[in-house]
Amino acid sequence: xxxxxxxxxxxxxxxxxxxxxxxxxxxxxxxxxxxxxxxxxxxxxxxxxxxxxxxxxxxxxxxxxxxxxxxxxxxxxxxxxxxxxxxxxxxxxxxxxxxxxxxxxxxxxxxxxxxxxxxxxxxxxxxxxxxxxxxxxxxxxxxxxxxxxxxxxxxxxxxxxxxxxxxxxxxxxxxxxxxxxxxxxxxxxxxxxxxxxxxxxxxxxxxxxxxxxxxxxxxxxxxxx
Numbered sequence: 001x002x003x004x005x006x007x008x009x010x011x012x013x014x015x016x017x018x019x020x021x022x023x024x025x026x027x028x029x030x031x032x033x034x035x036x037x038x039x040x041x042x043x044x045x046x047x048x049x050x051x052x053x054x055x056x057x058x059x060x061x062x063x064x065x066x067x068x069x070x071x072x073x074x075x076x077x078x079x080x081x082x083x084x085x086x087x088x089x090x091x092x093x094x095x096x097x098x099x100x101x102x103x104x105x106x107x108x109x110x111x112x113x114x115x116x117x118x119x120x121x122x123x124x125x126x127x128x129x130x131x132x133x134x135x136x137x138x139x140x141x142x143x144x145x146x147x148x149x150x151x152x153x154x155x156x157x158x159x160x161x162x163x164x165x166x167x168x169x170x171x172x173x174x175x176x177x178x179x180x181x182x183x184x185x186x187x188x189x190x191x192x193x194x195x196x197x198x199x200x201x202x203x204x205x206x207x208x209x210x211x212x213x214x215x216x217x218x219x220x221x222x223x224x225x
Contacts, residue, residue: 035103036092036096039103040087040092043058049089050088050089051086052085052086060072068151071114074114074118074127075111077127084134128157132144132152133183142183143180145180146173149172149180157189161193161198163198163199167198168217171221177213178213188210192210201218201222
C-alpha cells in the first residue's frame with residue numbers, strides 16, 4: 001500500500017488547549033496537549049479536521065505497520081473511536097493521554113504495552129465487542145457482512161484460537177444461509193472458542209442457548225469428520 005502524503009500542520013486553536021494553570025493530578029499539562037495536537041495536525045485532513053483513512057495510512061507507514069495490523073484497531077479502541085477509518089481530535093487526545101504518549105516515537109514504544117493490556121481477559125472482551133461496533137459504518141446498522149466478519153475474525157480472534165477460527169472462517173465462507181452477522185452471533189463466536197473443546201466438540205450441547213449459525217457450524221464440523 002503506497003504511503004499517503006502527510007498533511008501540513010494547521011494552526012493550533014487556543015480554545016482547544018488546556019489552561020496551564022490546571023495542575024490537578026492526572027490532568028495533562030498544556031505543553032503536552034500542544035504536543036498531542038501537533039502530532040494530530042501532522043496526519044489530519046485540514047478540511048474535515050479529522051484523521052481520515054489517508055492520514056491513518058500515513059500514520060501506519062510512520063509506525064512501520066500495515067493498515068490492517070491489529071495494533072491500529074487496538075489503538076482505535078484506546079481512543080474510543082466511533083467511526084471506522086477516522087480519528088477526531090478528541091479521540092486522539094483520549095488515546096494518547098491514556099497512554100501518556102506525546103510523540104510518534106513514544107507512541108511506537110507504547111504499542112507493545114497496549115497489546116499486553118488488551119490481552120487481559122476483561123480488556124479483550126471489551127476490545128472484541130468494540131471491533132464489531134467499529135465495523136458498523138452506517139446509522140442504525142446492526143450487522144456486518146460475512147466477508148468483513150471473516151477478515152475481522154482473522155485479525156482479532158485467530159491469534160488466540162488459530163485452528164478453531166480457521167475452521168469457522170472456512171465454514172462462513174462456504175455456507176449460504178447467512179449474509180451478515182449481528183452482535184449476538186459475534187459475541188457467541190468468542191464464547192464458543194473459549195468454552196468448547198476443539199476439534200472434538202465433545203462438550204458442545206445444542207440444547208444450550210447457542211445461535212443457530214453455531215449449531216450449523218458444529219454439524220458441518222461433524223460431517224467433515
